[in-house]
Amino acid sequence: MSEAPPRDFIRQIIHEDLESGKHSEIVTRFPPEPNGYLHVGHVSSICLNFGAAGETGGKTFLRFDDTNPGKESEEFVRAIERDVQWLGFSWDDRLTHASDYFDQLYDAAEKLIELGMAYVDSLSADEIREYRGTLTEPGRNSPHRTRSVEENLELFRRMRKGDFADGEHVLRAKIDMASPNINLRDPALYRIRHVHHQRTGDKWRIYPMYDFAHTLSDAFEGITHSLCTLEFEDHRPLYDWILDQMKPTSRPRQIEFSRLNLAYTITSKRKLSALIEAGVVTGWDDPRMPTIAGMRRRGYPATALRNFVMRGGVTKKDKLIEMAVLENSIREELGENAERRMAVLHPLKVVLTNYPEGQVEMMQAVNHPHRPELGTREMPFSRTIWIERDDFLEEAPRKFFRLKPGGEVRLRFGYIIRCDEVIKNDAGDVIELRCSYDPDTRSGTQTSNRKVKGTIHWVSVQHAVSADVRLYDRLFTIPDPTSAADLMDVVNPESLLEVTAMLEPSLQNFEIGQSVQFERLGYFCTDARDHSPDAPVINRIVTLRDSWAKIERQAMA
Ligand code: ATP
């Protein structure tokens, strides 16, 4: 279930702006650059933008910031649309691109020139950098800063026509080369780039810079609150300067909030892309990736992701959130909704020597411990079963309540069994257990009142479905991978372990997209890319929390 969001400082401002009548309708936008797939950080921005507007009956644009042709692609555009929709948000007819406004942006630039607030500079990139000064030293005016309006207009028009090579000229705002804020030292507004654009083709030889395009796109769309992450705080004076010059009919307000960072992972499209290039993961939707596509394939429910970012809140303080917080949201959602099944990940064979050969009994198993309406299913029981390898210990400590030589354990929905004999191979590995079962202890119809401390799961060997199960662990070995000199040094070499598991036969019909709990092990789902009924491929979504596992074990005993 989605929760109602708490009123954070941004929602508070929005609320006040509605109360005071400053705005009658709230309009926000989510403005991704289509240069990669969206990640968990974007989830927080999406939920904030769509959430804060939607809760007040307002609306939200999905605007692609496509001002950087060459790095952007239609694949990314489609992936972003799919991800936003999957999260549960709708932009209706408000899907736009910065490139939709290239004509208007060009006109705005000419207007700035006419106002004497922009000029064409012909310094080289290196010279511009040198003239810019530093944090401690003011910049110097370019010798071209005093060009006449006419000369600027003529040069800018020729820039557009394609008369010049990349870097020969640049259009700059005329603000203040001595400003303590470097963003105000005559920032570039347009640059020459002879590059094909994925939407406008070869129409343009000049492209607007992000700050210019973003500010005015906000104004064109009637955005009331332009919500962005803290690194744009220093850009706000430029944002406001542009609005002051252009005097649009609707004036957006930029508000910054802190980025969401997740421990043991990274939230930067560029760095995620490097992981793919290095072959650390198989692609943007690898289930280990913190991308929305990866998390969806991994089996994270959209509701759980929304609840997760909601609980993180919206603040101005930088935060590194523990993976456990995300995982607890996932467990909470799946614990409530996922049916229980049995599977053995690391199978060890058990032969019940006193169970009749060829006999099969159908055991009743409940599908959910707290939701009887989800019903029951039958699990075939027979003479030879698989149990989890680590549910047996040859040299067990006293408090080990699973199987040990001479010890007893209950098989979930089955009988109490006793371990009589341990079979090993030449290398000394345990390869089979010979056990005997107590016919008077069948679950549900128990005729003896014998009790044992431990309960373990099992699957009948002759009925089992074998499956490729992928066990995921965190991608990095340290909480803040960005602190490493080289990201590759801190990649977890054991982030993926593949095992051939044995599943109960009802999982023969494991549906695509279905998530279940394998009792005592965690939550699992079919892999949307690789699974087929004939060759099941299953992802571990998340393990059971330790305390949770204990509670469940007690409930089962
Ligand atoms: P990346 O570094 O991954 O490319 P970005 O900020 O450049 O991130 P954009 O596509 O420009 O990516 O982001 C779209 C929106 O998402 C922006 O408004 C940005 O502020 C927001 N956003 C990006 N990363 C995070 C994050 N970690 N937490 C919250 N919001 C984020």
Ligand code: MG
């Ligand atoms: Mg960016």
